[in-house]
Amino acid sequence: MNKTYNVVNGPQNVPAIVQGCMRMPDLSAEAAAKVIRTDYDLGINFYDHATCYGENGAAETRFGEAFPLTGLKREDVFIQSKCGLCFDRNEFDWSYDNIISSVDDSLRRLKTDYLDSLLLHRPDVIFDPEEVASAFDKLEKEGKVRYFGVSNLVPMQIELLKKYVKQPLVFNQVQLSLEQSQLIDQALYMNNKTTDMSCNRDGNALDYCRLHDITIQAWSPLQHGMFKGNFVDNPDFPKLNETLGKIAEREGVSKTAIAIAWILRHPAKIQAIIGTMNPEHIKDAYSAVNVTLSHHDWYELYLSAGKFLP
Numbered sequence: 001m002n003k004t005y006n007v008v009n010g011p012q013n014v015p016a017i018v019q020g021c022m023r024m025p026d027l028s029a030e031a032a033a034k035v036i037r038t039d040y041d042l043g044i045n046f047y048d049h050a051t052c053y054g055e056n057g058a059a060e061t062r063f064g065e066a067f068p069l070t071g072l073k074r075e076d077v078f079i080q081s082k083c084g085l086c087f088d089r090n091e092f093d094w095s096y097d098n099i100i101s102s103v104d105d106s107l108r109r110l111k112t113d114y115l116d117s118l119l120l121h122r123p124d125v126i127f128d129p130e131e132v133a134s135a136f137d138k139l140e141k142e143g144k145v146r147y148f149g150v151s152n153l154v155p156m157q158i159e160l161l162k163k164y165v166k167q168p169l170v171f172n173q174v175q176l177s178l179e180q181s182q183l184i185d186q187a188l189y190m191n192n193k194t195t196d197m198s199c200n201r202d203g204n205a206l207d208y209c210r211l212h213d214i215t216i217q218a219w220s221p222l223q224h225g226m227f228k229g230n231f232v233d234n235p236d237f238p239k240l241n242e243t244l245g246k247i248a249e250r251e252g253v254s255k256t257a258i259a260i261a262w263i264l265r266h267p268a269k270i271q272a273i274i275g276t277m278n279p280e281h282i283k284d285a286y287s288a289v290n291v292t293l294s295h296h297d298w299y300e301l302y303l304s305a306g307k308f309l310p
């Protein structure tokens with residue numbers, strides 16, 4: 001089964017599960033081609049990149065080398081990249097020059113002449129929205145980028161951008177997993193003084209994005225903490241794994257698939273960006289699209305991840 005979404009003012013029929021390419025730099029071109037083709041044959045024709053994945057954009061370079069080995073055509077796939085996160089210079093940079101040169105570098109590495117979407121990766125807190133608007137206009141006019149979006153942005157930063165940028169911002173890529181569920185927690189706990197899960201750390205980004213037709217893309221759907229590792233089959237999360245295992249057995253899929261199905265069950269039509277580079281794990285993760293969790297399953301999993309009903 002395929003599970004796809006139509007993004008308002010954006011691309012149609014995008015898959016609910018996206019292949020993240022952050023972990024692609026270590027692969028050979030042949031192994032990367034196998035990942036891309038495995039994805040595509042399952043129904044994952046959407047690939048997420050960033051200029052900072054691997055030294056000197058190594059993930060994009062590897063993808064560009066691998067893609068011709070897959071037998072696919074450029075128009076068969078949706079290629080997204082992100083710019084603005086400059087670890088090499090220890091800064092975030094949304095200046096006109098950096099946006100333009102980053103896209104040109106991505107296109108060269110990916111061996112393509114357009115990106116399907118470009119996201120601003122993390123907020124450059126001294127950004128000038130007029131510079132971003134000029135850069136987006138140029139990239140759109142030259143046919144180098146089809147759709148635009150953001151990543152890790154709070155609603156007021158999006159509002160500020162929207163005052164100047166004329167293209168619709170159609171994606172906001174943010175961290176969300178059963179263990180890292182702040183996007184959801186704050187609304188549930190509201191002003192509850194007994195837990196810091198009530199802290200509003202993102203300005204209600206989830207509800208804002210739903211109100212403004214911005215599709216959320218959930219990064220690291222299986223990780224706990226900030227890249228601390230997978231919570232599935234991790235003894236530090238016994239209750240969560242017990243519930244994942246129970247529902248997985250009932251549905252005839254893996255615990256990983258249930259963890260991803262938990263994200264897909266949210267009515268906001270969230271895309272889950274998986275990071276595995278193992279073709280068997282990709283198939284395993286993709287089986288999440290065949291599972292529709294019940295309302296009760298969703299809460300049971302959420303509570304098993306260490307939350308409580310206030």
Ligand SMILES: NC(=O)c1ccc[n+]([C@@H]2O[C@H](COP(=O)([O-])OP(=O)(O)OC[C@H]3O[C@@H](n4cnc5c(N)ncnc54)[C@H](OP(=O)(O)O)[C@@H]3O)[C@@H](O)[C@H]2O)c1
Pocket residue numbers: 019020021022023048049121151152173174218219220221222223227230256273274275276277278281282284285
């Ligand atoms: N916008 C942002 O700021 C931001 C930040 C981080 C990431 N991202 C995006 O999100 C994507 C996903 O991030 P992530 O790699 O942390 O995601 P993830 O899917 O939560 O984690 C993937 C990791 O889990 C491991 N894993 C172990 N068993 C697995 C199984 N059965 N099935 C699937 N995975 C298994 C994978 O290893 P194996 O390869 O051995 O399977 C891999 O190391 C990135 O590629 C990137 O595109 C965006």
